[in-house]
Amino acid sequence: MVDYPGRLAAVFFLGGCNFRCGFCHNASLLAGKEEGLPWKEVEAIARRFRRNWVDAAVVTGGEPTCSRHVFHTVEKLREWGFRIKLDTNGSRPDVLKRLLPLVEGVAMDVKFAPANYPAHTGFSDLAALTESIRLIREQAAVYEFRTTVVEAWHGPEEMRAIGEWVKGARRHVLQAFVPRSDLPDPTCSALAQTSGTHLHAMADVLRPYVEQVEIRGEF
């Protein structure tokens, strides 16, 4: 009910990711070694969802553009009658470009200011991220950029740099960081949960750069 704005959506997780974020909530999927479901079973589940009012599907991960199954997954979901939203970290604009005509919506994480990506995610191809932002803005029918706000890392300076990067975007979503004991980096488990006050303050910093700022998952 929250993953596809305005629609009831089934969420399909594809394993594997080319980032190594210490705060990842889907760490079990990172290596891409989790056993998946056979296609017959996926189809039975998907068709059952369709019969039960679910008309949208979110393809997420991990990072779906790293999965060799992403095109087959998207094609099958389309065949079974779903509208599709793709979640991505934006690292593979070449794959994203081929997926864009097949999906209705895209949500891309813009996790940090460009300069802070390598330290927090292990990913340093900033040109790829910039290209994905451009492609999404120009070609996606519906899109949003998203930042999970961590109070210790996302202050006004960080948010201004993110704002400059996505400047002119239609919609940017801020969500609260919630610590968990099973995060890949134990120091991230000790970080504080983001307060509503901080989220609203960061939304105010971002507002001059984008058309719409939304706060999601406030506690």
Ligand code: SF4
């Ligand atoms: S990009 Fe997403 S799935 Fe990949 S490590 Fe970072 S938080 Fe986890």
